[in-house]
Structure formats: C-alpha cells, structure tokens
Amino acid sequence: MRNWTIGGRLSAAAISILALGTLAVGVTPASAAMSDGYVRGYDTYVGDWGDEGEFGHGVYWYPYNSTNAVCLWQKILWAEGAEESDHSTFDQADIDGHFGANTQYATETLQARWRLDHDGVVGPLTFGRADDNLRYVSGSDDRGEVLNLTYRGRDWSFSARRDSSGIYSFYDGNGTRRNAGYDYNSCD
Template identity: 40%
Template sequence: MSLRTKAAALTVAAALAGGIGLTAVPAAASTSQGFVSGTGAVQDDWTDEGTLSQTSYSKSNATAMLQQILWAEGVKESNGTAFDYADIDGKYGPNTTYAVKQLQKLFNRYGAGLTVDGKAGKKTLGFASKNFLVDEGSGKVAYIGEQHVLNFKRVSGKYQLKVNNTRGWKVASYTTLNVV
C-alpha cells in the first residue's frame, strides 16, 4: 500500500472521528503578503500562490518548501538520481527546474493536466496541496509524498518549514532565504 493510499485511509478515519477539520473556506493568499499562506481546508491552500521559477522567487524559503516536496515525492534530478534532502538549498536553479518537470509528469499520471514547463505555479502547487493532512490542534500540516512524509506548520495562516532541525521553524517567505 502506497503512502498516499495509507494517508487517504487515515484522512477518512480522522474525519469521521472529528480529528481533522474539513472546512469549505477557500484559501486566500498572494505573493504580496510575502509568504506562503492558507486558511480553511489545507487541500486548497496553494491554489493561489505565486509562481516559483528560475526568474521569480528563485532564492527563497518558498523555493526551499517546494524542494522539500520534490524530495518527498522522490522525483529525479538532472543527473538521474533522486532529488536528495541535501539538494534543498532554497535556490531555484537548473536542477530544481528539471525536478519540477519530473514532479509535473508524476502529477499528470494522477490526472493533474499540468503543463510540463519546470515552473511551480498555481496549478502545480495546488495539486501538491491535495497531499496534505492537518492536525487542527497543533497547526501541523503533513505532506504525504510517494517516498517521504514532510511536516510543515500553518500558524496564523503562514506556512512554516524546517530544513535543518537545529534551526527551528521559518516562515515560507517569497523574499527571504534563511532555512539553509
């Protein structure tokens, strides 16, 4: 059974038990806020985020967050090996572009209908957010990838990530790179 299949079963069980809030409030975010954000149900949090690419927000915590998704999904990087945790540097270069293309191909196998262009925009990020599970009490958001599970926080609508466990939680900013 894949991680996603297990996660889907856990989601249903938790929802039935009242452990996960499945509200219908739409996400509300924009790059003008300066950070990756969300409200209501986490499964649509990233459908309105800014595009991450080599030319936009290319050195940022938001890019590091995307790179964590690449690692969690186990997509290939440009040298043919899996995108490693060590590749998470918050810099959107050719290796990240290649890996995002692999992510888009993976998501298309699940019916995403994405353009395979190596840019992580609203559709790519929005499809990724479908893999979230949330613990409303703690604000922790788990991303269930094909290979790994990630933990984020959503505090007062701001997504936070941790790349190096000794440096604490950092806001997923579009303009700041301080997680590596």
C-alpha cells in the same frame, strides 16, 4: 405597464447575473499571493497552496527564485522522490532555497508524473496539486488557530504547520523551523 422587449429582458438578465457574480467574488476568502510575503492559508487547508504565486529558474523569476518558499517546494520534491538532472533522486542536500536548473528539472519530472504541464514553473496548478498531499495531524483550521499537517509524498513525509496568522512553516535539513516566505532565504 412596461412593454419589455426581448433585448431589454436579456439586458436585465445579464445585469442580474453580473451583480450576482460580483457578490459571489466579494464574499470569497482573500487569496494568498507573493505580495503577502508568505505561503499562507485560511480556514480549511484544502486548496491552501492553489492560489500562490509563481516561481521558477532564471532571471525572469528574480527575486522569487531564492526564497524560503522555494525551500518548501524543494522539500516537496524530496518527499516525492523527484528525479533530478543527474537522474538520481532529489535529496535533502538539494534543499537550499535556490531554484536552479536542478530544481527546474526535478519540478518538470514531478509535473510529468502528476500529469501537469511540465514547464518547470511552480504556479497555482503545481502548488495546488501538491497541497492534495497535506494531511491533518492536530489543531484547528479555524482562523487564528494553529494547524499541524503532514505532507505525504511518494517516498517521504514531512511536518508542515500553519500558524495563527495562516503562515506555513516546515523544518529544514538541520531541524530548524522555517517560515515559507517569498522575500528571503534562510535555508542555505
């Protein structure tokens, strides 16, 4: 018969909780990130963008401030009718994949409207809030299947697609489908 002390019981309980936490983390789906190269999601589309990397304006964010992922974000700014630096509405001509001062300003105004920290940086909270506006159109959210969605902004909507590899794409202003990649810009 063992003689357990309170400290011994607490230590055993702590080890058990840590082990369960490790198991829980081990079975969660892999998260998307910039290192993956694309805005990507798996299984249900709800929350797909909440685990994406960060990008913004300035040298600190290079090279991620001139990409197709930025182009997707600018498409969201357009759909939301975000206010740009000249106090007009962010329009399709502003969608070029370059996260400049105008995109930063529009991001800050949208973050303020969404009651987020309006720092002008697109990170998990901002991108995660944006994916709340994705709506199912057709397809399947099973892995390896194509899923067609609509992003419904305050002013406009646009089509988004998650391919069989989980990569998101959208149509640019010329009607060309673009993958939302982090390491290239084919939008300008």
